Every structure is written in structure tokens, then in C-alpha cells.
Amino acid sequence: MSDHTRLSLRHMGLSYYGFVIILMASSFIGCSSTAGIEGSMSAAPGQDGQTTYSKYVIINNDSLARDIQIVDMKSDFVGNLLRAHVSLVNKDNDTLNFQFKFSWFEESGREIDPDTDAWTPVILYGKESKSLQGVAPNPNAKEFKIKIRELYTE
Amino acid sequence: MHGLKNFVCGLSIVIITGCATSVKYEDATKVETTTTDFGSTDLQQIVNKMVDSLLTFPPIVQVTNERRPVIFVNTIKNKTLEHIDTESITDSIRTKIVRSGKFRFVDLTKVDAVEKQFEFQSESGMVNKATAATFGQQIGAEYMLYGNFSSIVKKAEDVRDIYYKFTLNLMHLETGIIEWADEEEIRKTSERSLFGR
Numbered sequence: 567m568s569d570h571t572r573l574s575l576r577h578m579g580l581s582y583y584g585f586v587i588i589l590m591a592s593s594f595i596g597c598s599s600t601a602g603i604e605g606s607m608s609a610a611p612g613q614d615g616q617t618t619y620s621k622y623v624i625i626n627n628d629s630l631a632r633d634i635q636i637v638d639m640k641s642d643f644v645g646n647l648l649r650a651h652v653s654l655v656n657k658d659n660d661t662l663n664f665q666f667k668f669s670w671f672e673e674s675g676r677e678i679d680p681d682t683d684a685w686t687p688v689i690l691y692g693k694e695s696k697s698l699q700g701v702a703p704n705p706n707a708k709e710f711k712i713k714i715r716e717l718y719t720e
Numbered sequence: 721m722h723g724l725k726n727f728v729c730g731l732s733i734v735i736i737t738g739c740a741t742s743v744k745y746e747d748a749t750k751v752e753t754t755t756t757d758f759g760s761t762d763l764q765q766i767v768n769k770m771v772d773s774l775l776t777f778p779p780i781v782q783v784t785n786e787r788r789p790v791i792f793v794n795t796i797k798n799k800t801l802e803h804i805d806t807e808s809i810t811d812s813i814r815t816k817i818v819r820s821g822k823f824r825f826v827d828l829t830k831v832d833a834v835e836k837q838f839e840f841q842s843e844s845g846m847v848n849k850a851t852a853a854t855f856g857q858q859i860g861a862e863y864m865l866y867g868n869f870s871s872i873v874k875k876a877e878d879v880r881d882i883y884y885k886f887t888l889n890l891m892h893l894e895t896g897i898i899e900w901a902d903e904e905e906i907r908k909t910s911e912r913s914l915f916g917r
Binding site: 644645646647649665667679681682683684685686687699700701703704705717718 | 747748749750751760761764765768771772775776781784785816819820822
């Protein structure tokens, strides 16, 4: 490292060793998991003519699950299109930036137009609750899945 | 002390040699934040919001339950300071609506090509008259889709703030009534950090 560079670092208020530590720390940022939380809900016709719903949540990222909780999942039909409502709450006091996307499935379990729904960025302020909504791409959808991941900025 | 210097030199070499160009495929649906300019995530957000809103608006649900009305897409006026291909936005909106099976579309940008094909079928003598498309059978559009796209940009020394507003309207052509309208707002900021560009 030249004297000129050392002088520039001092000018910025950084010591030589401080610079090395920052450099090493920055090389480790970005190694966090790309796994997230998945919520799934399906609507199926029951025996008595009533629609029965089943739902489950899979947590693949414990640190994200400590901050975000899926409070409720509901679905209804608008005309003949399945509409999903997912209520989330930020359990932390800080603002959370994350992303979500919906996937849609037919009754047979086949995914409709895989990978066409885009990841949507969302801001959730401290302790705030929010409802995310999605509408199925066509009337064949009878089941939805929501995927939630941390937001990576590159 | 010497050991540390060697370590720092070694680290620098590793960093410098790691600067080669590499190409990799990325997820086309991932959140993209390269700059505050209009990007793929903004386009996808606008399309999703507009199509979901249109297809679930109660009076529209009532109409589309009975039949599949025909729409034509007029242009989206780009009032932002950027060069944005608004046709790409309307193309994506149209594709998503068509795939929902709720509406049908006519494409006025292809009138010339269709006319040439009609002439070829009726006048060239090469096409069997029984299979040739007949004039005057096209379906007139019932609705028109049009909108505006505007932005407000603010800059301070190290901060750039941009606000986009996309408005879309669906007009019933015969009555001139706007049957549905919605807008999507997007706000992005960028801040130049100490170690950034």
C-alpha cells in the first residue's frame, strides 16, 4: 500500500488496519441464505357442497421467520378467479425490506405458467401488519403458494 | 508486522485477479435494483397490479362472467423524463389479460398486414374462395385501454428520489364512460455511499 493511499485513508478517518477489517467484513456480506418462508393454501369441493380449505406454512429460513410471521391466509373467488389474501406482521421494531411472489396450481397439482409471476418488493415498518393480495392468472387455479424471501440488493 | 503486510498484499492480489468478466444467467423475475431508472421489476409490478385490479373490479367481473368483450389498446403516453418503451408495458398487460380468458383484443397496429393478406386471398387467384377470409366479418372493439405514465425526480447532493405514477383507464367506446381506472405508484431512492461509485 503506497503512502499516498495511506494518506487518503487517514483523510477519510480510517486507519490502515481498520480498512483491512472493513475489506474482510464486506467480503463476507452477501453469504446469507436465499431460502425463505412458504405458505400454501388449497380450495377443494367438500362432500356437503361446501368448499374446504387446507393451509400450511413451511419455514426454511429461521432468521427471516423471527422477523416475519404469516398471521393468516384466506382465499375467495372473484367471478371464477381465485384470489389470495395473506396477512403478515413484522415482529421486529425495525423496517423490513423483503420480496414475495405467488405461484398458482390447478386441482391436479400442476403449476400454472411456472416462473411468470415476478418477485415483488415490499416494505414492512416496525410492528406493522400488512395484507398481500394476488389474483390467479386463469380460472383453472384452485391452489396458491406464497413465497417470501429476504430482499437482496446488488 | 511483516506477516500482516504479506497477508494484505496477498488479499489485494486475490481481489485484483478476481476482476475478470463473467457471464451468468439470472432469474428474469427477480427484484432488480441496479439504478433508480425504470427497470424490469417496475414493469412487472405495474402489469400485475393493473391486470389484477381490472379482472377483480366488480362491474367488470359481472360483464366478463357473461361474455368475453373485445378491447383495443391505445398508446400509453410517456410523460417521464426517461425513454421508456410503453408498448412493452401494454404488450405485457394485454398478454396477461388474454391468458386470463376474460377479454379478447383487436390489434390496430396490424391493420395494414391484415389488409394485404385479405387482398392476396381475394384477388391473387391463388386461394380457394371457399377457404378465403371474407371482408366485413371482424369484430368491433367495445372498450379502449389507454393511460399515462409520469414521474417526479428530485436530486440532492448524494440522494436521488424518483416517483413513478402509471394510470390506466378502460373506456366503453359507445357511451364514452370510463368503466375502470387504476394507478400504480412506485418510489425509489438511491444514495451514494462512501465506498460506492
